[in-house]
Amino acid sequence: MGLRLNQIVLNNIYQIKDTVILFYPFNQENPSQSDMPASHTLKQWNYESQNTREFTMKKIGLLCLLVSLPVFAQSEISGMAHVVDGDTIHVATDHGTIKVRLLGIAAPDNQQSGGDEATAFLEHYAEGEPVHCTLDGTQFQMHEVGICYVAGQDIAAAVIRAGLARDCPAVSDGRYWPIERPEAQKLPLPDYCQSDSARHR
Structure with missing residues (x-):
């Protein structure tokens, strides 16, 4: 770009x-x-x-x-996935480990209710698996931000479909809203995810 x-x-x-x-x-x-x-x-x-x-x-x-205007250049990385929590992974590449925050979802932290379940699910789904990520060139809390795939499947979408994370509308533009489970509504939605449309859902 x-x-x-x-x-x-x-x-x-x-x-x-x-x-x-x-x-x-x-x-x-x-x-x-x-x-x-x-x-x-x-x-x-x-x-x-x-x-x-x-x-x-x-x-x-x-x-x-x-x-x-700022130019955010997309990039592609591939490596082995190590799961940190329900919306964060580390990708071990040939050039070192890259910390990646999954774009557009919000899973509870490990110390929050539902956090352990989200982490366990993502570990079962992606831990030690070959992963491919498309990074959007931005950072969140010193992590690269991107969409990551295991066997061609969006791993953030998998966590959402399991009802263990929520769509983060201010970041995702509603990418995962159609597949968010009703039971996920009880999970906390961080302030940075709040948009005008999200507040009125």
Whole structure:
């Protein structure tokens, strides 16, 4: 994503460069403007319409906005899964261990009611298994955030379907809401998961 955005910005800068040259024309053989008649310069300036100049300035403004936005580059990792709790795993890769928080779900901590059950379920499902994760480039409490799969199955969805975790709507955009079990409503939903829609469910 980051490389794609950089390429888009670069391509547009080239286009803007060509347009700006039309605004400031000069003699390629003799860059000095000292001997150019003022009337010729004025004609060159009037060559571009006012609408074209306005469009170019808007384009420059849009590019400045794109450059200022944070770019979260997705990445893929694979390794062996070690379960920490119901929504956190460590992935042992060839380049070291990566801590991953499962995107879009909230399972109780081990010290909370239901936490041991969620951890035990995920251990049975994923502990020691080959796992593949798509990381979204963000972090939560010093953990990478992503969606992880064992044998092609979303492990966060498995915990949700078991009724041992809840959809975290502020993060998931409702990804897991359709499969959340009614009995999971008794589980705590952290403040960071609360969205306007979640509060009215």
